[in-house]
Amino acid sequence: MGQKDEQFLHELGTGALLHDLGKSRISERIINKRSALNPYEFEIMKKHPKWGVEILEGDEDFASNSVYPVLQHHERGDRSGYPNGINFSEMHIFSRIVAIADTFDAMTTERVYQKAIDSFPCLKIMFSMKQAYDQHILRCFAELMGPSGLLEI
Numbered sequence: 681m682g683q684k685d686e687q688f689l690h691e692l693g694t695g696a697l698l699h700d701l702g703k704s705r706i707s708e709r710i711i712n713k714r715s716a717l718n719p720y721e722f723e724i725m726k727k728h729p730k731w732g733v734e735i736l737e738g739d740e741d742f743a744s745n746s747v748y749p750v751l752q753h754h755e756r757g758d759r760s761g762y763p764n765g766i767n768f769s770e771m772h773i774f775s776r777i778v779a780i781a782d783t784f785d786a787m788t789t790e791r792v793y794q795k796a797i798d799s800f801p802c803l804k805i806m807f808s809m810k811q812a813y814d815q816h817i818l819r820c821f822a823e824l825m826g827p828s829g830l831l832e833i
């Protein structure tokens with residue numbers, strides 16, 4: 681994205697690394713469950729963004745902008761995300777970036793509950809979800825992986 685500001689990159693990187701910190705409050709039974717979560721378990725899982733913020737609150741070394749991806753990485757541009765159902769314009773730039781990186785990682789990594797898919801099909805699915813993922817950021821992300829000609833989807 682051409683961003684070279686060190687503070688921006690540092691704050692983004694810190695928030696990205698800690699985005700799932702709130703999962704430390706969720707039992708291993710739910711985190712490692714091999715089948716789909718039931719509605720009750722999913723309600724608990726949906727608390728991890730806010731719990732992450734709670735854990736980091738009052739930590740003076742943690743820049744305030746780094747909190748955004750912790751709180752908003754499961755938000756989607758079409759308001760289908762959680763915890764607050766906000767849209768793109770309400771999502772911080774860090775959150776729009778981390779939402780893409782996190783989804784790509786989740787889909788392309790073998791999980792206890794689902795098989796990994798390849799990078800290209802994953803990008804294709806994400807490009808098709810125009811309302812959910814920031815298309816400009818997604819394009820920048822995809823271009824990191826190869827010639828953009830491949831990506832005229």
Ligand SMILES: [Fe+2]
Pocket residue numbers: 699700728753754
């Ligand atoms: Fe998460």
Ligand SMILES: [Fe+2]
Pocket residue numbers: 699700782
């Ligand atoms: Fe995550």
